[in-house]
Amino acid sequence: MRSERLRLLLRDLTAGAAFGAMAISGQVPLWTMAVFLVALLLALAGRRPLSDGKLSAILLLLAVVLVYGAVLLEELGLVVAACITASLLTAQRLVSRPTGRTTDQVQLVSLLMIAGGAVLSADLLFALCLFVYAVLAVLAQGLSVVAEVPGGPLPPTGRVLRPLAVGVVLSLVGALTLFVLFPRLSWNVAARRAGASLGGATTGFADGLRLGGTGLLKSNPRVVFRARIDPDPGTEELDAYWVGRRFDVFDGVQWSSAGTRGGPSRQVLLGPTGPNLVRQEIDLLPAYGSRTLVALDTPVRFGDAESHQTTFSIRTEIYPSGDREVRLVGASEHVTYRAFSAVERGRLPSVSPAERARRLQLPQGLDPRIPALAEVLAEGAVGDRAIARQIERALQSRYAYTLELPGRVKDPLADFLFDRRAGHCEDFATALAVLLRTRQIPARVVVGFHGGERAAGEYLVRAGDAHAWVEAAVDDYVLRLDATPPQHRSAAGIGIAGWLLARWEALQIRWLDRVVEYSLSDQNRMVQRVRWKMGENPASPTSRRPDEGVAVALAVLAAAFLLAVLVGRRAASNDPAELGRRLSRLLRRGGRLGPKGWLDGARVDEVKLGPVREGIARYREARFGRRPLLPGEGRRLVRQARRALRGLVSPSAPGPRRPTFRA
Amino acid sequence: MSARRERLLRAWRRFWRPPRRLRTTPAGRTYLVLTVGVGLGALNTGNNLLYLVLGLQLSLVVVSGILSELCVRRVQIRRLLPGSPRARTPFHLAWGLRLPRGQAFALSVREVHPLLGSAVGQLAWLPSGEEVVVRAVATAHRRGPMQLHAVRVSTRFPFGLFEKSRDLELPGELLVLPGRMPARAEPPSPTSGLGLEQRSLRGPDGGGDLAQLRELRDGEDARRIHWRKSAQLGTLLRVERDAQPQPRIVLQLDDRAPAEALDVTCEELAARAELLLARGAEVGLESAGGVSVKPGTGAFHTQAILRALARAGHPGKAG
Known part of the structure; x- marks a missing residue:
């Protein structure tokens, strides 16, 4: 009884894991989730109210009709409808009286749900659900098969679980091996792109930067992009600025950019290229959610952008937009590109008077206390550079950093500088830019990321690393100024849950890279790596060229096929029905079969046809009597019959044709 | 045909005999259809997660083969034939199953015989080292000797998708009365x-009541001597009984x-x-x-x- 409960528990949890694999996609309707969860809870509590299931089957049929009706009305996708059907069917089976047949059905429909989850979701959670499903399904089905056998006492559960545990390990290893080796030759006629995973995109680049609100992004640990930097800085924590957008027009509440859009191309140059550029290969992940490209400060060139689809990658174009911003043409959830940045901040390129005027523009109705404050903060400093640095330091030291903001206010800048005296990076950057402008120093706000955490030779940048700072034009040079206190420039403290989420995100990246985006080119690379390793040690007796290996593998496959064919024929040679079929075939060719094409009444009376008669007699004995055919006997009888029939003229066949002559 | 050639032929045939038979159960057929479906879906869409599911499904088929092979590989069997089975009367076929090491689950046993194959004995668990007797009820419709060649041991363990069978050669004869x-x-x-x-x-030397005693003549059966009376009288007397x-x-x-x-x-x-x-x-x-x-x-x-x-x-x- 206890083992029965365990078996059902495992079965129900298997179905739960399979449903979870679909549900994490967020595409399964809420009502379906509710129905399934209720059924699962009832089953786990041992309540299975459906005995014969006729009514529930009718209801189920009705629901399926409605679901597919919704498909016809284009309210639901076909895949989602199939998933809903599988969920409802599983739910119905879960609360039905448990039998061996029900268990088989639950397992098979769970497999359908897993396949549905694979289509709907690309999240790492799917891997977790698949793993749980595989483990539980093997255990539940194994226990069920043993429990259904009527003979003898049932074994202790532990005894059965032992080989099943071996089965679980072998299944998982085998699944991974087959996954890696299965050739990725896709017809690609019905590809469906999975979503960005739970939580959606989080970067939040917008066309404008509006002050006020809260800084929730700062506490978000999701990795939004990763970058491989050459030359490698080698540090664990990168102290660098990733430039995204620049804003130079401020209306008192919101920053915006006044630049124009350029034409699309494969490459965008933002400044003079030269030696000592830092090369970056940047991988924008689905969580990034923006078309703006980022690069280390100061980017001078963007190019080689590729958009990665499920089965292929295509080159995509980019274009300059706004103030030295570069964007992708078209949206894509996974993009890689190369960027080059100048480490040394160069001389300011010539700017037009209009551009300079924009960078000095102050909002109308600027609080008069702000210029006065700028004067106070710059007191004693000589020269624009010194003034800028002094104001930057003053803001860093006199104002506090906080993410808890009161929401929208009428003048957020004055509120930050004179009332709350606390804010986040956008407040600090805005304050610094406006204060500098009051001192006639051109300045603009830059939005991007700060920092980077090293992982496997790359730097991971999180949504919480989003940052804002200031670029000022000082003495014909671009000066980067950051008024935000240094300890608050990167992701905010995220606690244990955040730490766990961060680890999860790191795993998610590997999952996307190694599994979801695994492709034929990866397989080619793997083969080449193997070939290279073999070529490295040609003297080794075990090393063999891959071509030879392929030839050997093909030969083994051919031999196995031949063996299977021979074994199949061998097995058939002891089957009396097969003997009858072969004899019938031989006799039909000779026109000697009896009436209705049966062996009974076959015309085999000639003396020479003794072996045929013997074959027919043995066929009858083996099929209807009590003397089964001995191994190989059927084949021998057929051979003898064929020999006997060879050369004999069919009794019904016309005689040899005589030549005819026409006059 | 020389004996040597016959031996060689037998060895050759034994070599090519299929070591195991595999039958797909109804659930297994559905599973295979699903596997083909997922495979086509994976090829169609190039979805790697479908490839992963396909890998798991194929891997489960392989694992099923391995675990079922472990169940049937080492099983030893001896046939326990009924003493006097009668035609048209159900009788028990029995087999003694033993496993030197390891354990086997979900076994079924039957004779490889067209008339007795439907009698299947089942066993949930065969532990190692002890003989377990499995019985099945069979009915022969006609009298006569049945030549038995082999016993088929099958298992559906571990997933019930396939039934793997192994034929153990065990010649014997079942005489149906x-x-x-x-x-x-x-x-x-x-x-x-x-x-x-x-x-x-029968004649007077039957098996009925005692009729008389008389002297034993030459050539008569010494087993008829009444030893006590012969000892008393000093001459060999034999018993004569009434006819039965x-x-x-x-x-x-x-x-x-x-x-x-x-x-x-x-x-x-x-x-x-x-x-x-x-x-x-x-x-x-x-x-x-x-x-x-x-x-x-x-x-x-x-x-x-x-x-x-x-x-x-x-x-x-x-x-």
Whole structure:
């Protein structure tokens, strides 16, 4: 009884894991989730109210009709409808009286749900659900098969679980091996792109930067992009600025950019290229959610952008937009590109008077206390550079950093500088830019990321690393100024849950890279790596060229096929029905079969046809009597019959044709 | 064909014999359809997660093969045939299963025989080191010897998707005795074709009550000596008893009759023989085909007659 409960528990949890694999996609309707969860809870509590299931089957049929009706009305996708059907069917089976047949059905429909989850979701959670499903399904089905056998006492559960545990390990290893080796030759006629995973995109680049609100992004640990930097800085924590957008027009509440859009191309140059550029290969992940490209400060060139689809990658174009911003043409959830940045901040390129005027523009109705404050903060400093640095330091030291903001206010800048005296990076950057402008120093706000955490030779940048700072034009040079206190420039403290989420995100990246985006080119690379390793040690007796290996593998496959064919024929040679079929075939060719094409009444009376008669007699004995055919006997009888029939003229066949002559 | 060539041929055939048979269960068929579906879906969409699911499904098929092989590979078996199975009467086939090491689950056992294959014994668990007897109920519809060649051990473990079978060669013979039928009260007439009977009464040296004692003559059976009286009188005396009324009957069988008719005849003779033997008669059997059982009584003799009747009309070992 206890083992029965365990078996059902495992079965129900298997179905739960399979449903979870679909549900994490967020595409399964809420009502379906509710129905399934209720059924699962009832089953786990041992309540299975459906005995014969006729009514529930009718209801189920009705629901399926409605679901597919919704498909016809284009309210639901076909895949989602199939998933809903599988969920409802599983739910119905879960609360039905448990039998061996029900268990088989639950397992098979769970497999359908897993396949549905694979289509709907690309999240790492799917891997977790698949793993749980595989483990539980093997255990539940194994226990069920043993429990259904009527003979003898049932074994202790532990005894059965032992080989099943071996089965679980072998299944998982085998699944991974087959996954890696299965050739990725896709017809690609019905590809469906999975979503960005739970939580959606989080970067939040917008066309404008509006002050006020809260800084929730700062506490978000999701990795939004990763970058491989050459030359490698080698540090664990990168102290660098990733430039995204620049804003130079401020209306008192919101920053915006006044630049124009350029034409699309494969490459965008933002400044003079030269030696000592830092090369970056940047991988924008689905969580990034923006078309703006980022690069280390100061980017001078963007190019080689590729958009990665499920089965292929295509080159995509980019274009300059706004103030030295570069964007992708078209949206894509996974993009890689190369960027080059100048480490040394160069001389300011010539700017037009209009551009300079924009960078000095102050909002109308600027609080008069702000210029006065700028004067106070710059007191004693000589020269624009010194003034800028002094104001930057003053803001860093006199104002506090906080993410808890009161929401929208009428003048957020004055509120930050004179009332709350606390804010986040956008407040600090805005304050610094406006204060500098009051001192006639051109300045603009830059939005991007700060920092980077090293992982496997790359730097991971999180949504919480989003940052804002200031670029000022000082003495014909671009000066980067950051008024935000240094300890608050990167992701905010995220606690244990955040730490766990961060680890999860790191795993998610590997999952996307190694599994979801695994492709034929990866397989080619793997083969080449193997070939290279073999070529490295040609003297080794075990090393063999891959071509030879392929030839050997093909030969083994051919031999196995031949063996299977021979074994199949061998097995058939002891089957009396097969003997009858072969004899019938031989006799039909000779026109000697009896009436209705049966062996009974076959015309085999000639003396020479003794072996045929013997074959027919043995066929009858083996099929209807009590003397089964001995191994190989059927084949021998057929051979003898064929020999006997060879050369004999069919009794019904016309005689040899005589030549005819026409006059 | 020389013996050497025959041996070589046998070895060659044994080499090519399929070591295992694999049958797909209904659930297994659905599973395979799903696997093909997922495979087509993976090829169609290039979705790597579908490839992962496909890998798991194929891997489960392989694992199923491995675990089921572990179950049937080392099973040792011996056949426990029933003593006197009768045609048309259910009887127990039994097999003793043993596993030197490891353990096996969800086993089923059957004879590799077209008429007995439907009798399946099942066993949930076979632990190592001990013999477990598995029984199945079988029914043979006709009398006669059944040549048994092998026993098939199958398992659906671990997933119930496939049934893997292993045939263990185990030659043997199951002799099915004629089926039971009510015996006629009167012996059949000589012209009935069902069998002729010879009736004889015993002489004065029968097995009845003591009639007299007399001197033993030369050549007489020494077992008839009454030793106590002989010792008292100093001469060898022999016992003479009254003749017994029990008949000595030799049943005559015409085993050249067609198979169906011969079966009926054998069953009727078997019923008659059992009835007569139960009444104390000495019953024998003779046939034109050379079957001969001398008259006798007792349970063993009954079996001898039934066995002879079971083999009547079948070439090979006589009863």
